[in-house]
Amino acid sequence: MKRMNIKTRTWVLIFGTTITIFVMMNSCAQNKNISAKSGAQLWVENCQKCHNTPSPESFSHEQWITVGMHMQTRAQITDAERDKIVKFLSQ
Amino acid sequence: MESIRGLNRWLFLATVFLSVNIAKAQQPIVDSTLTNRISVLEQQVADQKPGESHFMVVGLATFGYVRNKTTFRPPGGSGQILKTNSFGDAGNYELSPMLLWRHGNNFLIEFEPSFDGSTLEVNWANVSYFAAPGLIIHGGYFVVPFGIYNKKLAAGWMNKLAVDPAGFDLPGTDFGIGLSGTLPLGSMKWTYDISLTNGLQLLSDGQLQNAGTVDNNQGKMVSGRASLLPFSNSSLELGLSGLYNNAGDAGSNFTTAKVSMFGADLNFVKNHNPFLINIKGQYNRLNVTRQNYINQSDSSLYTFNNKTSSLFAQLSIRPVGISNKILKNVELAYRYSNYSTPKNSAWGQNFHENDFGLNYWISWRTVLKFTYAKSHALSTADITAGGIPGITDVNSVYLQFSIEF
Numbered sequence: 211m212k213r214m215n216i217k218t219r220t221w222v223l224i225f226g227t228t229i230t231i232f233v234m235m236n237s238c239a240q241n242k243n244i245s246a247k248s249g250a251q252l253w254v255e256n257c258q259k260c261h262n263t264p265s266p267e268s269f270s271h272e273q274w275i276t277v278g279m280h281m282q283t284r285a286q287i288t289d290a291e292r293d294k295i296v297k298f299l300s301q
Numbered sequence: 302m303e304s305i306r307g308l309n310r311w312l313f314l315a316t317v318f319l320s321v322n323i324a325k326a327q328q329p330i331v332d333s334t335l336t337n338r339i340s341v342l343e344q345q346v347a348d349q350k351p352g353e354s355h356f357m358v359v360g361l362a363t364f365g366y367v368r369n370k371t372t373f374r375p376p377g378g379s380g381q382i383l384k385t386n387s388f389g390d391a392g393n394y395e396l397s398p399m400l401l402w403r404h405g406n407n408f409l410i411e412f413e414p415s416f417d418g419s420t421l422e423v424n425w426a427n428v429s430y431f432a433a434p435g436l437i438i439h440g441g442y443f444v445v446p447f448g449i450y451n452k453k454l455a456a457g458w459m460n461k462l463a464v465d466p467a468g469f470d471l472p473g474t475d476f477g478i479g480l481s482g483t484l485p486l487g488s489m490k491w492t493y494d495i496s497l498t499n500g501l502q503l504l505s506d507g508q509l510q511n512a513g514t515v516d517n518n519q520g521k522m523v524s525g526r527a528s529l530l531p532f533s534n535s536s537l538e539l540g541l542s543g544l545y546n547n548a549g550d551a552g553s554n555f556t557t558a559k560v561s562m563f564g565a566d567l568n569f570v571k572n573h574n575p576f577l578i579n580i581k582g583q584y585n586r587l588n589v590t591r592q593n594y595i596n597q598s599d600s601s602l603y604t605f606n607n608k609t610s611s612l613f614a615q616l617s618i619r620p621v622g623i624s625n626k627i628l629k630n631v632e633l634a635y636r637y638s639n640y641s642t643p644k645n646s647a648w649g650q651n652f653h654e655n656d657f658g659l660n661y662w663i664s665w666r667t668v669l670k671f672t673y674a675k676s677h678a679l680s681t682a683d684i685t686a687g688g689i690p691g692i693t694d695v696n697s698v699y700l701q702f703s704i705e706f
Contacts, residue, residue, distance in 0.1 A: 243488065243533065244485065244488055244533050255534050255535045255536070256535055258570050258577070259535065259538065259568060259570050260453050260454060260459055260568075261458070261459045261665075261666070261705075262662065262665040262666065263665060264665055264666070265664075265665055268665075268666075269357075272355050273355070273357050275355065275403065276355050276357055276401050276403040276409070277357075277359070277401075279403060279409045279429070279431065280359075280401055280409060280411060282431075282437070282483075283409070283411070283429050283437060283439065283481065284452065284453060285453070286481065286482070286483040286492040286494065286528075287483055288434070288435065288483045288484065288485060288490065289431075289434040289435070290434075291483075
């Protein structure tokens with residue numbers, strides 16, 4: 211059987227390690243106290259890291275969904291946090 | 302018999318007559334005003350029905366007034382003073398509408414043109430694909446992930462002071478692809494943001510700029526930032542950034558030029574009733590492997606240690622928890638920034654600046670800023686390379702209005 215050269219093996223090792231770390235990190239379950247947080251609490255904690263907490267009246271439900279996706283690319287919040295914050299702001 | 306038949310006929314006709322009239326009486330009286338109103342309401346409901354796609358325009362506008370007093374002292378010479386005052390100073394005027402298209406729940410397109418008072422540019426134009434929880438794939442023209450200032454804090458309505466800290470322009474915005482995401486880690490969180498882009502271009506005098514749409518060589522720039530939020534309330538974020546790039550033009554004398562950059566950042570925001578305390582900072586260090594550069598004054602070759610560092614540390618306090626409606630919207634801010642460019646280059650200097658800010662928040666996204674900035678720059682440039690020796694002191698007063706819409 212033809213053996214992989216060192217360069218190929220290095221790339222396979224890097225790729226495999228990255229995937230393994232990603233899966234391991236992803237499998238670290240979120241603490242129950244964190245997952246039980248309300249949308250209002252997450253809104254305060256995450257938004258004010260960069261700017262003032264936005265008023266729920268600022269946008270409609272559809273707009274908040276779009277703004278939530280935009281903010282996820284900037285503020286790097288988790289999907290669960292985004293969904294809870296958008297739900298709170300849409301009320 | 303004949304009379305009975307006649308009676309039946311009359312009874313039958315009477316029954317038919319009554320039935321027709323009863324049926325007529327049961328028909329509703331149609332009011333045209335009501336039907337028109339119903340049609341309008343039906344159309345309004347149809348218009349508001351959420352579709353798969355959604356488009357909206359947000360953005361920001363910043364304008365103001367700046368008054369400068371610049372004092373330049375050449376070695377052994379007397380100070381030369383220059384005073385200016387203007388509206389819409391180029392570095393502090395911006396109108397940037399941001400167009401957002403959402404396609405379903407997985408695609409987001411972001412496009413932000415920007416007018417800075419003299420040119421119309423594009424801040425970013427990219428597509429993001431929300432592939433899985435904790436994984437966003439993006440491509441196009443985007444802010445390169447490095448540190449916290451450029452990507453998260455530079456917008457006028459978020460910036461606590463009217464000016465940007467010096468030395469944080471690079472790596473800027475670039476063309477490429479990237480991955481980012483945030484994942485839980487027990488009671489903590491961690492984030493990653495990596496990209497592969499065209500990268501930086503090393504100029505003949507040793508300075509760097511973005512290569513642009515067409516890369517200047519075969520090598521691509523790898524850059525990324527990872528951060529940890531160790532507390533469950535996300536109050537503290539600690540980030541590390543790195544960047545590596547072949548920056549020389551293909552076929553030039555700089556083909557061996559490698560650029561490496563390291564960064565560390567901190568973001569701490571906490572409510573200590575009644576105050577909201579906000580501490581932010583970032584340190585960047587940039588290194589270019591030793592090269593021979595072209596002296597701009599006589600075209601001879603010369604070299605220097607091409608290292609640049611920049612730092613800012615910022616504190617702001619706002620009494621959000623007090624009942625006074627005026628004072629609770631007042632914020633005090635301070636920032637120290639330092640920027641050191643390569644000694645013995647044509648543009649070498651040690652620069653530092655102190656900024657003092659007094660802000661009034663008209664709404665959560667509208668602010669009136671008063672900033673006093675005092676900077677001091679000592680030239681470390683090589684005179685034979687075209688550098689200008691001396692000390693430059695600048696005192697500036699800014700009155701700036703910024704809104705997010």
